[in-house]
Amino acid sequence: MKSILLHVADDPCLEARVQTALDLGRSFGAHITFLQPIAYIYSIPIDVYGMSVADMMPEMRAVAGEFRQKLEERLKSEDVRWDWVTVEGPADARILSMVNTFDLLVLGACDPFAHDNHHSSLVADMAVHAHTPVLVVPSEQNGFDCSRPAIVAWDGSAEASRALRAAVPILQRAQSVHLVSVDEDEPGKPYDLPAISGAEYLSRHEIESELVEMHRNELDIAECITNAARGREAGLIVMGAYGRSRLRQNLLGGVTRDMITDPELPLFMHH
Template sequence: MKSILVHANDDSSMEARMQVALDIARASGGHITFLQSVSYEVFAPGDFYGSAMAAALPQIKEAAEEFRAKTETDLANEDANWEWKFLYGMAESRLLEQSALHDIIIVGPDDVGEDGMHRPSAMVGQLALKAPAPVLVVPADTKRIDIRAPILVAWNGSSEACVALRAAVPLLSLASEVYLASVSEPNDKNRADFGADEAAEYLSRHGIRAEIVEIPRGEAKISDTLFSAAQMRECSMMVMGAYGHSRLAEMLLGGVTRRSLTDPQLPIFLAH
């Protein structure tokens, strides 16, 4: 992962994703772009002439400049290559545009302005579905990431899981152990997909040895079962295909992706 794009925003998980980006950059000899995006699209009910928006602009600009100055001071002594890019507009749109020439996008688990709401981020969902680069979601309590630590791949044989596996190869090649974890479900036999053995064979062609782990379906949610399996094996992150069902089904019924993003227990590497 030589080109790393980080969402720079003053929220509770900024420090976490900054440290994770630095860890990945150091391990890979990569370069980090911190993208700060500020939207002036402020809507105030009844403010037909934009007076409230005009009054808010100086405060918004000042807060953005203070955040940048503070973060750049923190980064000044870090032994990694980085740059700061400032763009006007919605963060989701600007990250999507800039991702075309980046290998990975690092974001927090919450939407802008919804810090700590514990619900799936719409921005993360859109980036995972539309961006040409994979997305790494970093929870606020992440102190750092050991790039040599084990990694768990949530495997269900879907095309989305295959895409995520391929995208994660640069990181999987650095991990001390790779676990292909499948949670058994009653309807598994009716699916025409790729078995874990095929995924392991694919990784072997890249010089990566993977251990297949089959987990019985218990009473817990699949997302919780996968998080527990990853934590038991001291994994640094979990790789998973994003939104294996239709997005509408995920919104209405929930799904492993949606539940995992509601309260991520460790960094989640997503691709669709």
């Protein structure tokens, strides 16, 4: 894991994801690219104040420049290699145009434009459209310790398998790894890779793991996974990210949506 892309925006999760990216950069000797999209909002040519988008852009660039200068001053004292890229346009499009040449994309879990207890639309888009693992960081996170226990949410799917493989560099540093399966009581489930297959894969990378089977009872699957992580004092949850169908690929599957809504821990996700 040598190349990290970090989304920069002045939102409540920025400090958490900067600290997390810096810790990962130090742990892996990685280079961090700070990507700052200036996301203007398209509207009618003339708004109620008599200003067009073109009139507003110089002010938006100036604000972005001041923000960049402030954060760059802080980064000069960090012992991590980094660079800064400022682009204009929607954050999702600009991230997708760059992310394929990075090992990890770091995003904040919060969405400043969403209602309370609503998942981030940017995280939702990147979780199913980016071809790079996504690390979703909660606003309360004050750094990232690779040595803490890690949970792998396992259902035998291709998405879970891809997330597991991509997370190996981090899992190799975790003090313990737990493959958590939730009994969904769904006959005819299309996934047939048992948890032991994931454990065998990890063992070939010299990673020992514990197989954990959770029973839903009255809980949602997301609650089961979170409870398993909480009970083991985990510092990370690894999971596949799921869209509902190819025809409705902008909509997240229910478990993915629930997990990225106000998460307690960083989520390492891959579609």
